[in-house]
Amino acid sequence: MYAGICYILYNQKSRPLEYVRFGGCILGRKEQIFGSQMNCLLERAKKQKNVVELQEIRDVFQNSPLTQAQLERIIAYLEEQKIDVLTMPDINADDIEDDVGEIDSLNDMDVFQKPDRIGNVQVTAEIEKGYEKTAEESENSFTERGNAEDPVRMYLKEIGRIPLLSSEEEIELAKRMEEGDEEAKKKLSEANLRLTVSIAKRYSGRGMQFLDLIQEGNLGLIKAVEKFDYRKGYKFSTYATWWIRQSITRAIADQARTIRIPVHMVETMNRVNRTSRRLLQEYGREPTPEEIAEAMNLPVERVLEISKISQEPVSLETPIGEEEDSHLGDFIQDEHIPVPADEAAHTLLREQLEKVMDTLSEREQKVLALRFGLEDGKPHTLEEVGREFQVTRERIRQIEAKALRKLRHPTRSRKLRDFLEE
Structure with missing residues (x-):
């Protein structure tokens, strides 16, 4: 099964990830290592309920660093296998301007970690504290702005009627979910809809409507409900925050731009922007591409x-x-369209050339047209023209030379000389 995967990882000319079985093919040593990894x-x-982090992928392949294309193929393969790849593309204070307070206190963490691995208890406490605060204020904050659309206010009022859950209630619902209780899933999801709002409002103004951000965040919330394990000891809001952010940031990367940029490229772009801002503060001027490349240990071309x-x-x-x-397109020149004056000159030249050619014999006209590509724009060799007339290439050369001598005669060349001087 992995023969095809390993082969594709090392065959950069192959099509995007295809799961081809290579039967009894013999893999090289590097491909065997990839298969094991x-x-x-x-x-x-x-072991993690079909969830793996982007950092975990890099950790597994740390002895065989992946290119960007290889990483994207692996992620595509995992998603085809119904495995969720948790990617948080550089969510930090530098990337989210004006993100302060409650949930965004997490932004100082450079590497994404699942909540059960978080060693900083204060961070976890701030998430939960921030959620309690934003859950109470989510509706008021948008109402006070006075510029929220009616659907937004209606949605906030609707979810504001749903009571919050205590830790004990979350555990009870989680136990019921393990027994297949769909109503428990629904209740846990609805009780945390305000968490999605509090996170989604941090991403407004990034190319997506606010309600669309909430919608994408709710998809992440549903995924968090399905993956939640109460035995790890943290609150559901702590765990769900990562899934909601993952869903929103991926949606922004996929939908916000007219031309889609892969999530991993967005992550790289954010690192470049963050490095550029840091160097701007250090140097007091805009850094050059060479300085950014040196700071990031990347080629300048990259x-x-x-x-x-x-x-x-x-x-x-x-x-x-x-x-x-007026529109921007009115002021942009189409370099593929000839200038009107040049187009008129070419038209007159063609007309005069046709008149001069008419003074030649039909055979001479045909030979010159083929040799200089006057018919199809493609010049033909003496041998090709000879096959057309079923004569030798030497005979074609003689006919061509005779026809050109005629065209050089003053009675004919005078009509074309003015165009050549221009």
Whole structure:
């Protein structure tokens, strides 16, 4: 099964991940190592309710560093196997401007960890404390702004009627869920809808509507309900925060841009931006691509490529001017369309050339047309033209030379000389 995977990892020209069985093919040593590492990764995911973190993938393959393309193929394969890959693309204070307070106190953590591995008890406590606070204030904060859409206010009022759960109630519902109680799943999800709102509002203004962010966050909340293990000892809100953020950030990466950028490339772009801002503070000026590349231990070409990818597309229909009666596309020259003056000159030249060619014999016209590509734009060799007329290449050369001598005669060349001088 893993023969195809290992082969594809080392065959960069192959199509995106396809699960081809290679039968009795003999794998090289590196491919055998990859097969063993994939086995280890799948076993780890199976023990974790079909969940694996992006960092865990990198840890498994730390002795065989993955390229970006290989990492994306592995993630695609895991998702095909119904294994959730938890990717949190650089969620930190640098990337989320003005994110302060309650849940965003987590942003100082550089590496994503599941809550059962978090050693910082204060961080966990702040999540739970922040959730209690935002659960009470979520509706008021949007109502006070006065610019919320009616559907948003209606949704906030609706979820505000649902009471919060205590730790004991969460454990009781989790036990019922293990027994297959669907009503318990629904109750646990609905009781934490305000948590999704409190997290989603941190991502507003990133190319997606607020209700869409809530919708995506709720999908992560549902996933958290399915994966929650009360035996680990942390509150559900602590655990669900990661899934909600994962779902929202992935949706932003997939949907917010006109041209989709992979989640892992977004992560790299965020690192470049963060490094650029840090160097800006150190130097007091905009850092050069060379300085950013040195700080990140990347090639300069890679930094320039990332900077180019991060540019936002601009619509050709963007209004221009105070009255907005013009569009950006009106001021952009199409380099593939000839300048009108040049087009007119070429048209006149073609007409004169046709008149001059008419003074030649039909055979001479045909030979020149084929040799210089006047018919199809593709010049033909003497041998190709000879096959067309069923004569030798030497005979074609003689016909061509004779026809050109005729065209050089002053009576004919005078009509074309003015165009050549231009």
